[in-house]
Amino acid sequence: MNAQRExxxxxxxxxxxxxxxxxxxxxxxxxxxxxxxxxVLGLVGESGSGKSMTGFxxxxxxxxxxxxxxxxxxLKGRELRGLPAREWRALRGDRIAMIFQDPMMTxxxxxxxxxxxxxxxxxxxxxxxxxxxxxxxxxxxxxxIPSPDERLRAYxxxxxxxxxxxxxxxxxxxNAPDLIIADEPTTALDVxxxxxILFEMQTLCxxxxxxxxxxxxxxxxxxxxxxxxxxxxxGRIVEQGSTAQVLETPAHPYTRGxxxxxxxxxxxxxxxxxxxxxxxxxxxxxxxxELPAGCAFRPRCTRASTLCEQTPPEVxxxxxxxxxxxxxxxxxxxxxx
Amino acid sequence: xxxFILRRILQSFNVLFVMSLLVFAGVYAIGNPLxxxxxxxxxxxxxxxxxxxxxxxxxxxxxxxxFLGNALQGxxxxxxxxxVPALGLIxxxxxxxxxxxxxxxxxAVLLGIPLGLWAxxxxxxxxxxxxxxxxxxxxxxxxxxxxxxxIMVFAVQLGWLPASGRGPTVDVLGVSISLLTAxxxxxxxxxxxxxxxxxxxxxxxxxxxxxxxxxxxxxxxxARAKGLSNARVVGVHVLKNILIPIVTVVGLEFGSLIxxxxxxxSIFAWPxxxxxxxxxxTQLDRPVVVAYLLLVVTLYVVxxxxxxxxxxxxxxxxxxxxxxx
Amino acid sequence: xxxxxxxxxxxxxxxxxERPLRRLARMYAESRVALFGLAxxxxxxxxxxxxxxxxxxxPYDLMQLDMLDGRLPPGSASGDGRLTYLLGTDEQxxxxxxxxxxxxxxxxxxxxxxxxxxxxxxxxxxLAAGYFGGRFDAVLMRIADIQLSFPSILVAMILLALFxxxxxxxxxxxxxxxxxxxxxxTRSAALVEGRKEYIEAARLLGLSTPRILFRHLLPNxxxxxxxxxxxxxxxxxxxxxxLSFLGLGLPVTEPSLGLLIANGFQYLYSGRYWISVxxxxxxxxxxxxxxxxxxxxxxxxxxxxxxx
Numbered sequence: 001m002n003a004q005r006e007x008x009x010x011x012x013x014x015x016x017x018x019x020x021x022x023x024x025x026x027x028x029x030x031x032x033x034x035x036x037x038x039x040v041l042g043l044v045g046e047s048g049s050g051k052s053m054t055g056f057x058x059x060x061x062x063x064x065x066x067x068x069x070x071x072x073x074x075l076k077g078r079e080l081r082g083l084p085a086r087e088w089r090a091l092r093g094d095r096i097a098m099i100f101q102d103p104m105m106t107x108x109x110x111x112x113x114x115x116x117x118x119x120x121x122x123x124x125x126x127x128x129x130x131x132x133x134x135x136x137x138x139x140x141x142x143x144x145i146p147s148p149d150e151r152l153r154a155y156x157x158x159x160x161x162x163x164x165x166x167x168x169x170x171x172x173x174x175n176a177p178d179l180i181i182a183d184e185p186t187t188a189l190d191v192x193x194x195x196x197i198l199f200e201m202q203t204l205c206x207x208x209x210x211x212x213x214x215x216x217x218x219x220x221x222x223x224x225x226x227x228x229x230x231x232x233x234x235g236r237i238v239e240q241g242s243t244a245q246v247l248e249t250p251a252h253p254y255t256r257g258x259x260x261x262x263x264x265x266x267x268x269x270x271x272x273x274x275x276x277x278x279x280x281x282x283x284x285x286x287x288x289x290e291l292p293a294g295c296a297f298r299p300r301c302t303r304a305s306t307l308c309e310q311t312p313p314e315v316x317x318x319x320x321x322x323x324x325x326x327x328x329x330x331x332x333x334x335x336x337x
Numbered sequence: 338x339x340x341f342i343l344r345r346i347l348q349s350f351n352v353l354f355v356m357s358l359l360v361f362a363g364v365y366a367i368g369n370p371l372x373x374x375x376x377x378x379x380x381x382x383x384x385x386x387x388x389x390x391x392x393x394x395x396x397x398x399x400x401x402x403x404f405l406g407n408a409l410q411g412x413x414x415x416x417x418x419x420x421v422p423a424l425g426l427i428x429x430x431x432x433x434x435x436x437x438x439x440x441x442x443x444x445a446v447l448l449g450i451p452l453g454l455w456a457x458x459x460x461x462x463x464x465x466x467x468x469x470x471x472x473x474x475x476x477x478x479x480x481x482x483x484x485x486x487x488i489m490v491f492a493v494q495l496g497w498l499p500a501s502g503r504g505p506t507v508d509v510l511g512v513s514i515s516l517l518t519a520x521x522x523x524x525x526x527x528x529x530x531x532x533x534x535x536x537x538x539x540x541x542x543x544x545x546x547x548x549x550x551x552x553x554x555x556x557x558x559x560a561r562a563k564g565l566s567n568a569r570v571v572g573v574h575v576l577k578n579i580l581i582p583i584v585t586v587v588g589l590e591f592g593s594l595i596x597x598x599x600x601x602x603s604i605f606a607w608p609x610x611x612x613x614x615x616x617x618x619t620q621l622d623r624p625v626v627v628a629y630l631l632l633v634v635t636l637y638v639v640x641x642x643x644x645x646x647x648x649x650x651x652x653x654x655x656x657x658x659x660x661x662x
Numbered sequence: 663x664x665x666x667x668x669x670x671x672x673x674x675x676x677x678x679x680e681r682p683l684r685r686l687a688r689m690y691a692e693s694r695v696a697l698f699g700l701a702x703x704x705x706x707x708x709x710x711x712x713x714x715x716x717x718x719x720x721p722y723d724l725m726q727l728d729m730l731d732g733r734l735p736p737g738s739a740s741g742d743g744r745l746t747y748l749l750g751t752d753e754q755x756x757x758x759x760x761x762x763x764x765x766x767x768x769x770x771x772x773x774x775x776x777x778x779x780x781x782x783x784x785x786x787x788x789l790a791a792g793y794f795g796g797r798f799d800a801v802l803m804r805i806a807d808i809q810l811s812f813p814s815i816l817v818a819m820i821l822l823a824l825f826x827x828x829x830x831x832x833x834x835x836x837x838x839x840x841x842x843x844x845x846x847x848t849r850s851a852a853l854v855e856g857r858k859e860y861i862e863a864a865r866l867l868g869l870s871t872p873r874i875l876f877r878h879l880l881p882n883x884x885x886x887x888x889x890x891x892x893x894x895x896x897x898x899x900x901x902x903x904x905l906s907f908l909g910l911g912l913p914v915t916e917p918s919l920g921l922l923i924a925n926g927f928q929y930l931y932s933g934r935y936w937i938s939v940x941x942x943x944x945x946x947x948x949x950x951x952x953x954x955x956x957x958x959x960x961x962x963x964x965x966x967x968x969x970x
Contacts, residue, residue, distance in 0.1 A: 059562055061558065061561055061562060089564050089565075089566065090564060091564070092561070092562055092563065092564035093562060093563035093564030093565070094564055097562070097563075098559070098562040100555050100558070100559055100562075101555075102555060105554060105555035105556060106555045106556055106558075106559040107556060107559070108556040108560065108574050108577070108578070109556070109578070110577045110578055110581070110651075110652065111573070111574070111577065119563070119565060119569065119573075120563045120564070120565075123563065123564050123565050123566065123569070124564060168559070171563065
């Protein structure tokens with residue numbers, strides 16, 4: 001990664017809370033990270049860990065009763081938090097684009113592809129319908145869709161899932177954004193198509209210098225795609241660092257558990273040549289409504305002590321490798337056992 | 338697609354045939370119009386002659402055959418009371434009823450969709466709640482009672498609008514229309530509002546629940562993530578999706594508006610088909626009742642057919658599935 | 663549903679498992695509006711049942727009426743000073759409050775009887791259609807479809823045009839106009855339930871068909887039927903009132919609320935609003951109360967919401 005380049009996005013102590021009947025719920029809790037131009041950041045966590053809400057917070061798309069209550073979001077040095085709704089809208093789809101998980105649901109079923117692409121262009125720049133259509137055609141061609149003219153006239157249900165996700169990606173690329181937030185965009189697809197799309201996205205972002213936040217629960221995807229990784233648990237980032245640091249020498253017990261329970265990251269056979277048995281993290285991901293005090297992972301953690309009832313500090317284990325834990329695993333312990 | 342249309346049309350004829358059988362069996366096989374038409378002191382001979390002249394002495398299936406043959410030629414018999422063709426009587430009143438129903442539906446749609454959208458976008462605001470409360474009330478209030486209240490308030494107490502009758506009409510291509518004069522509108526407003534209320538409540542509910550459901554969909558979030566204005570997200574992405582069920586319901590409910598106009602017409606003395614039907618029922622004027630029923634059934638079938646085709650035209654998923662079939 | 667589903671997850675506060683009926687009552691009571699609707703409904707139904715004892719006079723005993731007291735506004739005292747006409751009198755000097763109480767009796771009675779009959783018929787047909795399927799199912803549902811595509815008022819009007827007036831005739835018309843709703847609801851519930859294992863198990867145990875139908879299948883189809891029936895009582899009462907208002911429903915000797923309203927219609931123009939407005943208000947409160955109760959029942963009995 002290029003530390004000397006100015007980051008595209010700087011998120012600092014971002015906090016998003018939902019006011020509810022049973023008290024407020026903190027979905028995103030003091031989350032901080034940077035993404036540089038052309039860099040891919042993997043945001044990893046189980047469902048409900050706050051990774052998607054982090055993405056929506058950056059886009060300013062947190063619906064009431066949710067609200068960003070603290071921290072800052074800086075895009076190319078410009079503070080987004082507190083921006084008037086109009087200006088934030090102008091940024092969405094133009095400077096920051098988002099791709100959703102289920103391509104079957106993200107395209108409007110009753111509007112043609114061209115309508116949905118042209119409106120994205122014309123929401124942000126004064127160009128003619130024809131010019132916008134031309135841009136849409138180019139974007140489709142860039143994401144590898146054959147005969148784009150024909151596809152433009154199609155309705156979403158006439159395309160396959162992989163094709164639809166490519167359309168969604170093309171829509172995200174339309175206005176050449178500085179940042180793309182991709183929320184598990186390949187989870188719903190076949191593995192082969194998933195691999196193609198991952199590769200294409202990586203290439204497209206590298207070439208154009210677009211920063212990419214890739215939200216996923218799948219460490220295998222992150223391993224092949226991301227430059228850096230943030231692991232989220234119960235609204236907090238528990239560990240972040242370069243992909244190699246986090247995946248090879250995980251410091252937080254949760255990351256370790258996550259790696260152990262991932263089949264793809266666990267392929268090394270034992271001495272007898274059999275695959276190692278998968279290990280699972282004991283217990284269940286907590287409900288955000290009843291989080292334990294201190295470290296939220298404490299009830300499931302084998303290393304937990306009374307100390308963990310306090311909020312754990314951020315510990316820098318190596319340059320750029322940070323874990324939020326009182327008892328981080330040492331590099332030796334973090335290595336695959 | 339043509340196959341789909343053809344199949345639907347055949348189905349429609351089927352329903353029409355069955356209904357003609359039911360209507361005939363119901364109206365001609367039960368009750369005796371001679372009791373009403375012939376002087377109670379008449380001799381058996383006189384009665385038989387009257388029956389023969391009306392064709393009532395023939396076996397039922399002959400009567401039905403004749404009835405069906407004549408019906409296909411547009412002859413549904415003469416009114417027992419008025420002595421003129423029954424269908425003519427009904428068709429003469431058709432424009433008044435259609436005018437009432439169309440204006441009522443317009444009121445329901447033009448008010449219902451915006452109100453429903455608002456209530457769906459802001460379900461917890463006081464205005465959203467008020468709209469919903471109003472729509473629940475609109476469901477509970479019987480049409481005839483609302484009509485009475487409208488008359489009491491706007492005609493009797495305030496004196497703003499006339500309470501009964503149709504205003505001056507202008508003939509356009511042989512059809513009398515009261516929409517072209519201010520006085521015509523003044524007469525139309527109360528009955529149309531009365532007839533509209535129930536459908537208005539229905540459309541508000543439909544639009545509201547459709548909107549709330551659409552807002553949760555990913556495509557709405559994606560549309561917002563694309564930076565579209567709220568107006569475009571709601572006006573295009575949401576509206577176009579909820580319009581499909583609404584168009585279906587509006588189409589199907591149009592027939593029920595015509596049926597319910599019986600009530601409204603009777604309250605506001607609106608000279609339409611419904612008023613005629615009521616009079617004919619109380620006077621046992623069967624040919625007119627039959628003509629009304631068959632006309633309304635035909636209208637229903639045609640409307641259902643039109644709605645199906647329109648639905649196919651609106652929803653690309655149905656349209657293309659039909660094209661492939 | 664209550665027998666087969668696992669007990670609801672008990673909240674930490676009470677570890678004791680609630681009985682299903684108590685749970686339903688608790689869920690119902692969560693809405694204050696619904697409680698108000700239930701109270702209103704109870705008051706109205708009680709008033710209707712007890713009309714002969716509550717009413718100041720018997721409005722249809724001509725001996726008790728005084729023509730000189732005709733068309734008195736609400737609150738007037740009668741000519742002989744013995745009673746006050748709280749809601750005024752009609753043209754025959756009839757106390758409107760008494761007339762409304764007696765009218766409620768007829769309206770509620772007709773609505774409930776017609777609904778119960780339609781429920782019984784529709785339920786039996788729907789259950790049979792859903793359980794046996796095949797040609798019987800196809801024909802029955804086709805008829806129901808065609809009938810449901812026409813508004814019930816039209817169906818009822820046609821039947822009344824054929825049969826003439828009378829309390830029995832209007833019950834028949836209401837039943838004929840509404841049976842299809844129950845048949846449809848029962849059938850779809852029976853289809854869903856019929857596929858579940860416990861019916862299969864009952865069949866394997868060699869239980870008789872009627873026993874499976876009525877002891878096993880029917881109880882599990884009841885929740886949606888109760889909701890439909892509750893809503894349809896209101897619809898039946900409104901429909902009866904409309905038909906009576908049009909002069910097609912009940913004869914003058916059995917004046918339901920609709921007929922009272924129709925009688926007062928002509929006096930509306932001269933400002934004597936009370937003759938038709940008060941019966942209308944009574945009708946309105948009755949329908950509103952039923953709808954409020956039915957709405958809450960729908961939420962309470964909705965299986966998707968039950969686990970919460």
